[in-house]
Amino acid sequence: MIKRVLQNTFSLLNVDHVKLTHKWDYRNVISPYYRIYYIDDGAGEISDQVNFLKLEPGYLYIIPSFTLCSLSCSSHLSQYFVQFFEESADGVSLFARSRVVSKIKATQLDIDLFKHLLEINPGRGINRSDDPKIYEKNIYYKEYQELNNRQNLASYIETQGILLQLMGRFLKSQQHLAQGIQHAPSKIAETIGHILVNLHQELSVTALAARINQHPDYFSRQFKIFTGERPVNYILGKRIERAQYLLATSKLAYSEIAAQTGFDTLSYFSKSFKKITGMSPRTYKKQIYIVGFTL
Structure with a gap:
């Protein structure tokens, strides 16, 4: 029997x-994490x-990671929201072929999932103070990862399951994007993994x-068939994604980020x-500071 292993x-x-x-x-926001409303x-x-x-009542919305977007409300807006990082063993994002905002009609199950996610993850909102300079300045990913590490196993597994179900709802609505897409052969999949681990090294074709x-x-040619991009463009994109992640979640100097992502010069x-x-x-770093982990 062939086993299918989820990589994300x-x-x-x-x-x-x-x-x-x-x-x-907020205008022209770009972040290294997903948002679902x-x-x-x-x-x-x-x-x-x-x-x-x-944005209207009764609907779910998703903003995939690394998607440039704008958000606004002219009067009032009530929303459930969840924000999360995606980690992929093979380096391929679930939304790699569709980094655009999208909308689907919510079901009662979706609403119940959001409510239960909030119930098993209390105190995980954004605001810690009325002053954005306080609650945004000191938000870093490591702190949230530590909260995840301290979560009991049952709640952690439930959280993963709910996020998978919500992601699946949007993937189901985009199945047409996957038509004709073949699974990458082992050599290409292994090369992708090698690239992601060695972004700081020279990676010539x-x-x-x-x-x-x-x-x-x-x-x-084979790489483009299974990723949609030539190796040079793929590597550059992944280096910039890693740089965005480091800009949002660390205090590294620009020169250090450049070195860690494989750029010879600043x-x-x-x-x-x-x-x-x-x-x-x-400008991106300034945006992260001003907006913080915005809703």
């Missing part, structure tokens, strides 16, 4: 039920570079192809980061 797990950041006002107004009252707007969606005894041109890092995200590392 999640690290919970925040979950809460909040009532928002017109102050909830369930709206139970009021109205708002959410958009990325492709879609513009109305010639060297990657030699590792698996393939001609560079053949390797590059100027090349900055140029590449702006090319991919549309903003400089400094």
Whole structure:
């Protein structure tokens, strides 16, 4: 019997039920974690570079990680929300082919799942003070990971299960994106893992192809078939994603982040980061400070 092993797990950041006002107004936000909302009252707007969606009661919304988006509320908005990091053993995100905001009709089960997620994860909201400079400045991923580590096994497993069910709801609505997609052969899957572990090293197409005894041109074509990108573009994208993660979750200097993500110089890092995200590392870091782990 062939066993199918799920490669993706999640690290919970925040979950809460909040009532928002017109102050909830953020433009060009990009974060290394997922957001899922369930709206139970009021109205708002959410958009990325492709879609513009109305936030309305009775619907679920998702913002995949590393998706540039804008959020706003003109009057009032009541929502359940959950934010979490995705961790993938093979380096392939569940939404790698669809990093866009999307919307589906909520079911009673979805609502019950959100309520239970909040029940088994008390005190995981964002606000710790009325002053954003206080509660946003000191929020770091390690603190939330420690909360996850201290969670009892039953609640941890339930949390993983609920996040998987909510993610599955959105994946089900996008199944057409997976039509015709084949599973990557073992050599390509292994190469992806090698890339993700060694982003700080030189990763030439010639060297990657030699590792698996393939001609560079053949390797590059096969890599694109199963990832949608040539190796050079894929590696650059993963380096920038890792840099975004480090900017959001650490106090490392820009030069240290550049070195840890495989850029020879700070100027090349900055140029590449702006090319991919549309903003400089400094602007992105400033956004993270101002917005924090925003809803």
